[in-house]
Amino acid sequence: MNLDFQHEQKRLNGVMNVIADQIVQLESETLKLRNEVVNTRKHFWDEIKVNTDSFDDFLETVISLRQEAQALSVGESTHGHAAKRLATLRRMKSVPYFGRIDFLEEGYSEPEQIYIGISSLMDSNGEDFLIYDWRAPISSVYYDYEPGPAQYMTPGGEVYGNLEKKWQYVIREEKLVSMFDTSLTIGDDVLQQVLGKGTDKYMQSIVATIQKEQNRIIRHDQGRLLIVHGAAGSGKTSAALQRIAFLLYKYRDRIKADQIILFSPNAMFNSYVSNVLPELGEENMQQVTFQEYLDHRLSKDFQLENPYDQLEYVLTAANTSSHNIRVKGIQFKASNQFFEAIKLYRETLEKSGMLFKDVKFRGKIIITAQQLSDTFYGGNTSLDFHSRLEKLKDWLMNQLKEIEKIERFQPWVEEEIELLSNEAYHKIHKYLAKKNGFEREEQGIYEMDHKALVRVIVGLKLKPLRKQIQALDFIDLEGIYKQLFADPLLMQQLLKGEVPEEWEAICHATRQMLEAGKLYYEDATPFLLLQELMQGFQTNRSIKHILIDEAQDYSPFQFEFLKRLFPSAKMTVLGDFNQAIFAHASEVVDFQVLNRLYGEEETEVINMTRSYRSTKPIIEFTRSLIANGESIIPFERAGELPVLTQVKNHTELHRYILSKVSELQGEGYGSIAIICKSAEESKVAFEALNSINGMKLIKSGSAEYEQGVVVIPSYLAKGIEFEAVIIYDASEHVYGDESLRRIFYTACTRAMHELQLYSVGKPNFFIQKALQENLIHFESNS
Numbered sequence: 033m034n035l036d037f038q039h040e041q042k043r044l045n046g047v048m049n050v051i052a053d054q055i056v057q058l059e060s061e062t063l064k065l066r067n068e069v070v071n072t073r074k075h076f077w078d079e080i081k082v083n084t085d086s087f088d089d090f091l092e093t094v095i096s097l098r099q100e101a102q103a104l105s106v107g108e109s110t111h112g113h114a115a116k117r118l119a120t121l122r123r124m125k126s127v128p129y130f131g132r133i134d135f136l137e138e139g140y141s142e143p144e145q146i147y148i149g150i151s152s153l154m155d156s157n158g159e160d161f162l163i164y165d166w167r168a169p170i171s172s173v174y175y176d177y178e179p180g181p182a183q184y185m186t187p188g189g190e191v192y193g194n195l196e197k198k199w200q201y202v203i204r205e206e207k208l209v210s211m212f213d214t215s216l217t218i219g220d221d222v223l224q225q226v227l228g229k230g231t232d233k234y235m236q237s238i239v240a241t242i243q244k245e246q247n248r249i250i251r252h253d254q255g256r257l258l259i260v261h262g263a264a265g266s267g268k269t270s271a272a273l274q275r276i277a278f279l280l281y282k283y284r285d286r287i288k289a290d291q292i293i294l295f296s297p298n299a300m301f302n303s304y305v306s307n308v309l310p311e312l313g314e315e316n317m318q319q320v321t322f323q324e325y326l327d328h329r330l331s332k333d334f335q336l337e338n339p340y341d342q343l344e345y346v347l348t349a350a351n352t353s354s355h356n357i358r359v360k361g362i363q364f365k366a367s368n369q370f371f372e373a374i375k376l377y378r379e380t381l382e383k384s385g386m387l388f389k390d391v392k393f394r395g396k397i398i399i400t401a402q403q404l405s406d407t408f409y410g411g412n413t414s415l416d417f418h419s420r421l422e423k424l425k426d427w428l429m430n431q432l433k434e435i436e437k438i439e440r441f442q443p444w445v446e447e448e449i450e451l452l453s454n455e456a457y458h459k460i461h462k463y464l465a466k467k468n469g470f471e472r473e474e475q476g477i478y479e480m481d482h483k484a485l486v487r488v489i490v491g492l493k494l495k496p497l498r499k500q501i502q503a504l505d506f507i508d509l510e511g512i513y514k515q516l517f518a519d520p521l522l523m524q525q526l527l528k529g530e531v532p533e534e535w536e537a538i539c540h541a542t543r544q545m546l547e548a549g550k551l552y553y554e555d556a557t558p559f560l561l562l563q564e565l566m567q568g569f570q571t572n573r574s575i576k577h578i579l580i581d582e583a584q585d586y587s588p589f590q591f592e593f594l595k596r597l598f599p600s601a602k603m604t605v606l607g608d609f610n611q612a613i614f615a616h617a618s619e620v621v622d623f624q625v626l627n628r629l630y631g632e633e634e635t636e637v638i639n640m641t642r643s644y645r646s647t648k649p650i651i652e653f654t655r656s657l658i659a660n661g662e663s664i665i666p667f668e669r670a671g672e673l674p675v676l677t678q679v680k681n682h683t684e685l686h687r688y689i690l691s692k693v694s695e696l697q698g699e700g701y702g703s704i705a706i707i708c709k710s711a712e713e714s715k716v717a718f719e720a721l722n723s724i725n726g727m728k729l730i731k732s733g734s735a736e737y738e739q740g741v742v743v744i745p746s747y748l749a750k751g752i753e754f755e756a757v758i759i760y761d762a763s764e765h766v767y768g769d770e771s772l773r774r775i776f777y778t779a780c781t782r783a784m785h786e787l788q789l790y791s792v793g794k795p796n797f798f799i800q801k802a803l804q805e806n807l808i809h810f811e812s813n814s
């Protein structure tokens with residue numbers, strides 16, 4: 033053991049002692065604070081004398097109530113902070129820090145030793161930092177520089193100096209296992225070790241080994257939009273999560289975790305990434321899928337198709353004419369052109385085409401759709417669209433007043449009064465007494481006037497209708513959207529002929545769905561846009577950051593929509609268009625369209641070409657599957673060549689896979705995925721392989737990322753990874769179309785250490801290049 037090592041172990045022991053002391057101290061403090069809060073909650077009312085005899089008494093009651101509530105909230109928050117710190121210290125106990133830099137700041141003669149960990153730690157006198165938080169300004173030097181001149185940004189300006197040395201530590205359970213002087217060692221040993229390990233049920237934080245280009249993403253702080261385009265496995269999701277932790281640290285006084293939203297591909301991915309922030313001592317951000325948002329907005333009006341059903345259809349119904357029409361429809365409806373068309377369509381409605389619903393009260397039509405339309409188009413046409421709608425609303429409200437007067441004399445009112453429950457009667461009595469100026473204790477002597485009672489009854493009955501009118505719910509949105517597909521010429525006119533050849537057939541299919549009360553997934557966002565253009569945008573200004581992972585799966589249309597929905601938010605968009613698996617994907621040729629979203633000055637693009645997930649041979653193989661794959665740089669991690677086994681039939685295929693799974697299990701792999709193209713194929717595979725113990729079938733509703741052996745459709749495997757991957761059937765028969773290249777690539781790039789492909793008959797043509805260049809080992813048994 034060399035001197036340095038001993039010295040470092042000694043220092044580590046010292047730090048451990050400080051942490052242990054602080055834990056003991058905080059434990060008793062949090063307990064005390066907790067008891068205080070419990071006590072205040074228990075005796076909340078003891079301190080308050082409720083007296084409302086006079087106005088002054090009432091005021092005094094309110095003030096003491098407020099004071100007590102404030103004291104409780106301060107107590108709760110202090111306890112919350114202490115408990116959070118305690119949890120972080122307990123986490124730091126096993127690995128207090130992972131790196132060190134010796135930084136000589138300009139103007140100083142001695143370098144300062146900066147130890148870096150998941151959170152800062154002061155010495156027992158509270159004077160010196162024993163550990164710096166990885167998000168502190170100075171810590172960026174650790175991630176950004178090799179020894180030599182270095183600088184970092186502080187709120188007070190740039191600090192210049194020289195990075196003299198840089199160390200990495202591997203500490204396990206309070207013991208220093210190894211340390212590397214990275215100015216001397218070549219390659220990143222710690223990263224090698226981390227990447228060589230197995231997966232866990234949850235994604236791990238990467239703070240100890242953040243790479244320079246990832247650090248740029250994490251600390252990026254300019255402009256409204258950050259676009260990250262990164263190869264499969266380049267750490268986009270990891271960078272996004274550490275970025276959230278960074279934002280919560282840097283803006284801790286301004287941004288709370290619930291003001292950040294991560295849009296993720298599916299529920300299983302949510303569970304997979306849910307541990308990273310808590311591991312770093314931060315609360316989790318909000319996580320949603322775009323589908324959840326659409327469901328929330330539209331499911332009461334329509335039966336909404338989910339994106340995976342759309343995809344499953346596209347993948348399994350190929351080579352039929354309706355399939356081709358559907359795909360063309362999906363691509364067109366996801367385009368910017370269609371976004372513009374919807375806006376133009378809304379403008380044409382100023383002259384004609386608005387449709388309204390009959391306004392009904394107690395099942396009877398009281399104002400017809402035609403009357404509404406006549407009033408809308410008969411009014412002042414120089415007003416803008418929204419003012420005209422507002423006017424129509426006012427007109428409708430006035431009509432309602434007249435109708436209300438007439439309704440008061442209808443027999444249903446007396447019937448309703450007779451059927452009033454005692455409770456409802458008393459409520460109305462109380463309400464009217466108060467309205468007529470009777471104090472609480474005098475209310476008993478108030479005699480209710482029958483006419484007033486009638487008024488209340490009719491008013492209450494009309495209340496829901498008034499609410500609907502206020503919300504402009506008398507516009508027939510479904511009808512207006514359907515009308516867009518009624519005459520194929522309308523779109524031709526709107527877009528001056530730039531519509532797909534199949535437009536007429538697309539119109540027909542869309543109308544059929546709408547008539548059945550269903551909405552294709554590709555129609556959901558356009559429908560919402562039209563709705564918002566008429567009824568006003570429902571925006572959410574409290575959200576400060578949105579991060580969109582797997583962004584290649586979003587259409588330009590959806591980005592526009594999200595921008596409008598969160599007007600105060602900055603956006604981080606992370607994706608890889610080589611993994612764009614949705615049918616609209618041909619529209620997202622790259623992220624160029626996004627540059628227009630906020631304008632170039634507000635946009636920064638970062639490219640990540642180094643890939644960390646898989647071994648070098650796996651990356652060399654997967655990159656050969658796509659155009660321009662040479663730009664992807666593998667991280668130097670050794671492993672076996674991927675293997676392609678050609679078999680004669682499915683019986684043989686299953687025999688081979690069964691034996692491979694048991695071989696892989698024997699080698700100690702804890703997460704093995706058998707990846708199929710579709711859910712349909714997954715079901716067949718799962719049934720055929722059911723002798724594998726504990727094997728699980730992953731479906732679109734699955735909420736947990738499973739360890740062990742899983743059978744999973746390609747599109748659900750996106751964003752996640754497995755130690756070993758088996759491609760169920762990579763044959764020409766299954767992946768015989770160019771449009772499936774990206775889905776095949778996505779499936780293969782899920783493998784960390786081992787990749788096995790099987791093919792019933794001839795392998796697909798994506799693999800040809802790899803076979804020619806010996807990037808895959810080929811075995812034929814047919």
Ligand SMILES: Nc1ncnc2c1ncn2[C@@H]1O[C@H](COP(=O)(O)OP(=O)(O)OP(=O)(O)O)[C@@H](O)[C@H]1O
Nearest residue numbers: 238241242243264265266267268269270644645751
């Ligand atoms: N700097 C790093 N240190 C340690 N591990 C890393 C680092 N960067 C990435 N990884 C690991 O590489 C794997 C891939 O990372 P991640 O899932 O974030 O990539 P991605 O770009 O989102 O991938 P994909 O687009 O294929 O879903 C993960 O296991 C992650 O922990």
